[in-house]
Amino acid sequence: MRKGILHSYERFFPLTERTPRLSLCEGDTPLVPLRNMGRELGVELYGKYDGLNPTGSFKDRGMVLAVSKALEEGAKALICASTGNTSASAAAYGAAAGIPCFVLLPAGKVAVGKLAQALIYGARVIAVRGNFDRALEMAREASREKGSLAIVNSVNPYRLFGQRSASWEICDELGDAPDWLVLPVGNAGNISAYCAGFEFYREIGRIEKLPRLMGVQAEGAAPLVKGSPVDEPETVATAIRIGHPVSADKARRAVEITSGQFLSVSDDEILDAQKMLASSDGIFAEPASCAPLAGLVKLRKNGRLPGGLRIVLVLTGNGLKDPDSAVSRVDLPVEIDGTPEALAEVLGL
Amino acid sequence: MRKGILHSYERFFPLTERTPRLSLCEGDTPLVPLRNMGRELGVELYGKYDGLNPTGSFKDRGMVLAVSKALEEGAKALICASTGNTSASAAAYGAAAGIPCFVLLPAGKVAVGKLAQALIYGARVIAVRGNFDRALEMAREASREKGSLAIVNSVNPYRLFGQRSASWEICDELGDAPDWLVLPVGNAGNISAYCAGFEFYREIGRIEKLPRLMGVQAEGAAPLVKGSPVDEPETVATAIRIGHPVSADKARRAVEITSGQFLSVSDDEILDAQKMLASSDGIFAEPASCAPLAGLVKLRKNGRLPGGLRIVLVLTGNGLKDPDSAVSRVDLPVEIDGTPEALAEVLGL
Numbered sequence: 047m048r049k050g051i052l053h054s055y056e057r058f059f060p061l062t063e064r065t066p067r068l069s070l071c072e073g074d075t076p077l078v079p080l081r082n083m084g085r086e087l088g089v090e091l092y093g094k095y096d097g098l099n100p101t102g103s104f105k106d107r108g109m110v111l112a113v114s115k116a117l118e119e120g121a122k123a124l125i126c127a128s129t130g131n132t133s134a135s136a137a138a139y140g141a142a143a144g145i146p147c148f149v150l151l152p153a154g155k156v157a158v159g160k161l162a163q164a165l166i167y168g169a170r171v172i173a174v175r176g177n178f179d180r181a182l183e184m185a186r187e188a189s190r191e192k193g194s195l196a197i198v199n200s201v202n203p204y205r206l207f208g209q210r211s212a213s214w215e216i217c218d219e220l221g222d223a224p225d226w227l228v229l230p231v232g233n234a235g236n237i238s239a240y241c242a243g244f245e246f247y248r249e250i251g252r253i254e255k256l257p258r259l260m261g262v263q264a265e266g267a268a269p270l271v272k273g274s275p276v277d278e279p280e281t282v283a284t285a286i287r288i289g290h291p292v293s294a295d296k297a298r299r300a301v302e303i304t305s306g307q308f309l310s311v312s313d314d315e316i317l318d319a320q321k322m323l324a325s326s327d328g329i330f331a332e333p334a335s336c337a338p339l340a341g342l343v344k345l346r347k348n349g350r351l352p353g354g355l356r357i358v359l360v361l362t363g364n365g366l367k368d369p370d371s372a373v374s375r376v377d378l379p380v381e382i383d384g385t386p387e388a389l390a391e392v393l394g395l
Numbered sequence: 396m397r398k399g400i401l402h403s404y405e406r407f408f409p410l411t412e413r414t415p416r417l418s419l420c421e422g423d424t425p426l427v428p429l430r431n432m433g434r435e436l437g438v439e440l441y442g443k444y445d446g447l448n449p450t451g452s453f454k455d456r457g458m459v460l461a462v463s464k465a466l467e468e469g470a471k472a473l474i475c476a477s478t479g480n481t482s483a484s485a486a487a488y489g490a491a492a493g494i495p496c497f498v499l500l501p502a503g504k505v506a507v508g509k510l511a512q513a514l515i516y517g518a519r520v521i522a523v524r525g526n527f528d529r530a531l532e533m534a535r536e537a538s539r540e541k542g543s544l545a546i547v548n549s550v551n552p553y554r555l556f557g558q559r560s561a562s563w564e565i566c567d568e569l570g571d572a573p574d575w576l577v578l579p580v581g582n583a584g585n586i587s588a589y590c591a592g593f594e595f596y597r598e599i600g601r602i603e604k605l606p607r608l609m610g611v612q613a614e615g616a617a618p619l620v621k622g623s624p625v626d627e628p629e630t631v632a633t634a635i636r637i638g639h640p641v642s643a644d645k646a647r648r649a650v651e652i653t654s655g656q657f658l659s660v661s662d663d664e665i666l667d668a669q670k671m672l673a674s675s676d677g678i679f680a681e682p683a684s685c686a687p688l689a690g691l692v693k694l695r696k697n698g699r700l701p702g703g704l705r706i707v708l709v710l711t712g713n714g715l716k717d718p719d720s721a722v723s724r725v726d727l728p729v730e731i732d733g734t735p736e737a738l739a740e741v742l743g744l
Contacts, residue, residue, distance in 0.1 A: 047568050048425040070677050071427050071444070076397040076420030078449075082493060095420070098447050100427075100678065102715055123744060138677035144431060148742060153730050162718040165725035168674030172741055176733035184738050191735075192744050219396045325517030328419050328487035329449065366451055366715035369511040376514035381502050384525035386540075389533050392521055393497060395472060395541050 048074045051107055051211040052114060058214070058246070059111060059207065065118045070142055072099050072106035073211050077219050077358070082326040083339065087346050088353040092224070093323070094216055097331055097364030101163060103285075104236065104362045105135035107212060108205030113139040115204045116196035125189055126199045127151060127182035129160055130285060131363060136198045137167035148195075150174055150181040163367075200292060206239040213243030214252075216358055223247070223257040228338035229360035231261035231270060231308065232286030234297035236362070241300035257358075259306035261297060262341035264334075268310040270297060282313045282371050285334035285363055311340040319343060320365070321375040330365030330372070397423045400456055400560040401463060407563070407595070408460060408556065414467045419491055421448045421455035422560050426568050426707070431675040432688065436695050437702040441573070442672070443565055446680055446713030450512060452634075453585065453711045454484035456561060457554030462488040464553045465545035474538055475547045476500060476531035478509055479634060480712060485547045486516035497544075499523055499530040512716075549641060555588040562592030563601075565707055572596070572606040577687035578709035580610035580619060580657065581635030583646035585711070590649035606707075608655035610646060611690035613683075617659040619646060631662045631720050634683035634712060660689040668692060669714070670724045679714030679721070 050069030052059060061067075075098045084091030096104035113124065113136075124140045124147040126132055133149040140147030149164050153173035161171060174181045182199065189197035200206065217223050223244055231237050237259055247253045263271055264281030269289055276289035291297065301308060311319075316333050319340035324330045338359040345351040365372060382388040399418030401408060410416075424447045433440030445453035462473065462485075473489045473496040475481055482498040489496030498513050502522035510520060523530045531548065538546035549555065566572050572593055580586050586608055596602045612620055613630030618638055625638035640646065650657060660668075665682050668689035673679045687708040694700040714721060731737040 048423070069428075071425030074397070076449075078420050079418075082491075095449070098449070100425075100444070100447070102713075123742070125742075138673075138679070140677075141674050142431075142677035150738075151728075158722060158727070159718070161728070162722050162725075163679060163715075165727075166670070166673045166679055166714065166718070166721045167677060168670075170726070170741075171728035172738070173728045173730040174733045174738075175730065180733045184733065184735065187735055188738055188742065192742075195742070195744060321515070321517075324487075324515045325490050328489075328491035328516060330487075330512060330515055364451075364713075364715060365515065366512070366713060369508070369515070372515045373507060373511050376511075377519070378507070378514075379500075379510070379520035379522045381522040381524065384523050384529045384533065386533065386536055389499075389521070389523075389537055392519075393472070393474075393537065393541075393544070395544060 050110060051208065052110060055211050055214060062118065065114050068110050068114045068139060068142060070100040070106065070138060072110050074215060075099060077216060078329060080327045083322060087342055087351065090356045092358045093329055093361045094212060094358055095329060095361045096212060097335065097361055101134045101138045102364035102367050103131040103135065104209065104212060105131045108208035109135040109139045109198060111208030112198045112202045112204040113143055117143055120194060121145065121196035122194040123148065124198050125185045125195050126197060127178065127185045132199065133161065133169060134163035137164040137169035140169065141167050146170060148172060150185050152176060152178050152181055200233060200235045206235050209236055209239035210243030210246065213240045214247060217247050217253050223253040223255060224358040225257060225355040226260055226357045227257045227360065228260040228262060228341060228357060230286045230334045230337040230362055231263050231297060232288040232291065234270065234291035234293040237261050237300050238293045238296035241304065256304045259300050259304045260341065261301060261308045262337040263308065263310045264316065264337060265310045265312045270294060270308045271310045283316055283334035283337055285332060286337065309341050311337055311344055315340040315344060317371065317375050320372055329361065331361040332363035332365050332368050333371050335361040335363050399459060400557065401459060404560050404563060411467065414463050417459050417463045417488060417491060419449040419455065419487060421459050423564060424448060426565060427678060429676045432671060436691055436700065439705045441707045442678055442710045443561060443707055444678060444710045445561060446684065446710055450483045450487045451713035451716050452480040452484065453558065453561060454480045457557035458484040458488045458547060460557030461547045461551045461553040462492055466492055469543060470494065470545035471543040472497065473547050474534045474544050476527065476534045481548065482510065482518060483512035486513040486518035489518065490516050495519060497521060499534050501525060501527050501530055549582060549584045555584050558585055558588035559592030559595065562589045563596060566596050566602050572602040572604060573707040574606060574704040575609055575706045576606045576709065577609040577611060577690060577706060579635045579683045579686040579711060580612050580646060581637040581640065583619065583640035583642040586610050586649050587642045587645035590653065605653045608649050608653045609690060610650060610657045611686040612657065612659045613665065613686060614659045614661045619643060619657045620659045632665055632683035632686055634681060635686065658690050660686055660693055664689040664693060666720065666724050669721055678710065680710040681712035681714050681717050682720050684710040684712050
């Protein structure tokens with residue numbers, strides 16, 4: 047029974063008696079054994095399928111805490127600059143909280159399809175003439191000026207705090223930390239949140255060792271692999287198409303203290319991994335979520351994946367958010383006459 | 396921790412030692428309190444959000460049992476006729492089981508978008524020159540002929556058996572059956588499965604009374620409301636666009652023995668309810684899933700919804716499966732200059 051993360055991990059979060067316990071029953075997502083891919087790679091493999099959160103991505107974990115704290119502090123409205131998963135999540139929790147949610151984004155880049163979720167949850171979307179940074183700056187300014195307007199971009203510290211819950215769930219289910227945790231890295235907040243979550247669990251004695259954190263970026267948006275920002279990031283994995291990661295320093299520390307690694311994979315490798323994950327183990331995740339599997343496949347190919355490890359891949363978003371990119375990889379339907387003979391030939395059984 | 400329904404309800408299912416326990420961690424979906432809509436309607440309202448199953452619909456509950464039993468009985472491949480949620484689910488469990496899945500559908504009506512999920516999970520899609528009934532008949536014939544080819548359409552009795560698990564989860568979480576269970580009715584299998592599940596729980600003493608089963612159809616596809624089949628069903632809620640329900644008799648019995656009711660709602664009422672559910676309580680469900688809420692709104696309007704009832708709406712599928720229909724109801728973005736003044740005006744705070 048899922049009651050939401052503010053219920054499951056109440057005492058690990060900075061809640062007071064006056065914090066409303068919002069919930070869309072986020073969290074407690076399945077840790078799916080990926081038996082077929084695991085056998086292929088020679089490891090014990092799991093997917094933490096955070097695409098089964100209420101709005102289809104891991105962002106709900108941070109948003110539920112950020113919006114609950116905003117309510118406690120008297121917020122009457124939410125604001126964020128986002129074109130993707132963040133806006134969907136902010137809009138849904140705004141709806142549940144009964145307050146308006148304003149979503150800012152650069153004019154001219156507004157694809158209604160991409161924004162469908164936020165719009166359906168009732169967000170008021172504002173297209174700003176200017177670039178994304180301008181939109182974000184305006185959101186920050188407005189929230190600084192109006193105490194009743196809470197910004198819920200990842201500059202809001204409760205966002206990353208809430209995201210720690212995923213690391214706790216993994217440890218609670220496995221009884222310890224895995225050997226490796228492999229996850230997509232864009233703005234680099236989530237890898238930092240996982241690290242903080244694992245460190246906390248070690249502190250309170252729930253786990254003994256930290257897992258190695260392996261951060262996977264797309265080749266066209268790999269500032270942490272290259273060691274310098276990327277001005278025009280490009281990748282099919284839009285959720286990690288970020289050239290100047292806000293949490294770069296924290297992410298570098300996370301990789302360092304866990305003896306982890308950053309690596310990058312091509313868009314082709316990402317789409318191949320997406321197809322493999324779906325057709326080998328029956329899990330459909332959005333492209334960014336498949337970068338970790340692409341990374342493992344690459345390490346394995348280069349002889350750098352030790353056998354027998356227990357590895358968790360973080361599947362951050364639901365494949366249904368972006369089916370078009372995946373369709374480029376599928377076999378198209380064949381057409382036959384409506385006779386048993388025609389069918390038998392295609393079945394080949 | 397979700398291990399899948401064959402694990403959670405092992406002893407309630409017809410499993411033997413030789414039945415493989417397949418799992419994509421289906422089931423154990425959240426029973427989300429719909430506080431805002433509940434207050435509006437004067438009832439205690441919950442949504443059983445089965446759109447958070449692994450392939451995004453309740454079909455996974457029946458499919459995991461059907462495919463597990465097929466494996467036990469020696470199946471080497473799966474076959475079904477379907478253009479929607481069934482094909483997605485069959486393809487995913489086929490992938491997890493490591494056997495091919497063939498999906499038959501009428502040629503000329505193959506929209507790759509609709510089939511994206513099945514294709515991504517690696518199903519082999521076969522377009523048959525003929526209508527849907529011909530495709531289904533061919534699938535049945537082929538499986539009768541080849542013992543190693545298991546048909547997983549709802550003629551497979553394990554499908555409805557697996558779907559009973561949703562009723563058990565609701566009772567386990569509430570500690571009893573709700574007063575009313577309201578659900579969309581297309582082929583009428585799910586209402587029959589819920590009824591059988593509740594009856595079983597009453598038999599073994601887990602609940603005292605059966606809930607009233609309220610089956611909601613779309614006006615353009617309402618054979619059970621009208622009392623006669625509909626030859627050309629039409630509705631925006633494609634998952635219940637069915638004029639000749641396979642399980643009509645079972646469904647009528649379910650409504651009768653629970654003192655329930657069939658009712659119908661218009662496409663407009665369905666889309667309004669979809670918007671309400673998302674913008675009032677932060678849950679985005681596919682159109683068919685919103686027919687139940689539309690039904691409650693209609694009963695309330697007609698003064699036929701008693702106050703204070705505990706009511707569960709069955710939200711059968713994820714809104715991300717079909718975002719386009721929902722977008723017709725949203726407010727479009729407004730465009731502004733990149734200045735604080737322009738923003739302040741739109742915010743109106």
